[in-house]
Amino acid sequence: MEALVLRHEKFEGLGYFAEALDACGISFSYHDLGANFSPDKHDALVIMGGPMSANDPLPGLAAELSLIERGLKNRIPMLGVCLGSQLLAKALGARVYGNAELEIGWAAVHLTDAGKADPLFQGIASPTTFFHWHGETFDLPEGAEWLAYSAKCRHQAFRYGGNVYGLQFHPEVSAEMIADWSTQPVNCGDVATLDGPIDPHEHVQASVAAQIVKAWVGTF
Numbered sequence: 001m002e003a004l005v006l007r008h009e010k011f012e013g014l015g016y017f018a019e020a021l022d023a024c025g026i027s028f029s030y031h032d033l034g035a036n037f038s039p040d041k042h043d044a045l046v047i048m049g050g051p052m053s054a055n056d057p058l059p060g061l062a063a064e065l066s067l068i069e070r071g072l073k074n075r076i077p078m079l080g081v082c083l084g085s086q087l088l089a090k091a092l093g094a095r096v097y098g099n100a101e102l103e104i105g106w107a108a109v110h111l112t113d114a115g116k117a118d119p120l121f122q123g124i125a126s127p128t129t130f131f132h133w134h135g136e137t138f139d140l141p142e143g144a145e146w147l148a149y150s151a152k153c154r155h156q157a158f159r160y161g162g163n164v165y166g167l168q169f170h171p172e173v174s175a176e177m178i179a180d181w182s183t184q185p186v187n188c189g190d191v192a193t194l195d196g197p198i199d200p201h202e203h204v205q206a207s208v209a210a211q212i213v214k215a216w217v218g219t220f
């Protein structure tokens with residue numbers, strides 16, 4: 001099986017998810033924002049994060065939304081992270097809008113009762129600390145199951161159907177990725193709002209990322 005990975009910035013790749021997909025026997029290829037699509041050449045879709053808004057009038061994002069909508073219609077397994085979760089929510093007809101405040105750095109994610117029972121989070125403690133970097137959020141899509149929340153953001157995870165998941169937080173990041181994100185020019189405005197530097201090593205858990213991917217693949 002092959003997964004198509006929608007990547008919005010070169011520095012926001014799969015991270016620990018790449019190793020986890022390999023371990024599950026899932027090959028993958030990247031599609032960078034604005035490139036031409038080959039929509040019939042994948043069995044699953046992974047939608048990564050990015051500094052832009054799901055509401056930005058970018059032709060590349062419009063093409064991604066069309067691809068996601070076709071995937072939903074065809075019941076293709078999908079996993080969206082941060083911006084990816086917002087694009088999934090938008091494709092499902094939900095509103096995407098500014099969160100009450102920026103959520104950047106390490107913060108606890110709490111599971112709802114549905115989240116505790118969901119295959120994606122089996123064996124993961126509630127709360128568990130994950131990495132965050134976002135200024136927008138979304139309404140829960142109609143027909144979706146609410147799975148997780150944080151102190152600053154109510155909708156941290158949802159499931160739609162049996163194999164489509166949106167995660168607002170970043171389980172995929174390595175310490176090296178976090179350090180790199182903090183130096184990217186496009187992120188300088190966000191970094192300037194922080195009280196101090198982020199410790200990239202504080203809570204990274206490759207095993208949790210692997211567990212989430214393995215559980216998602218198990219829904220195929």
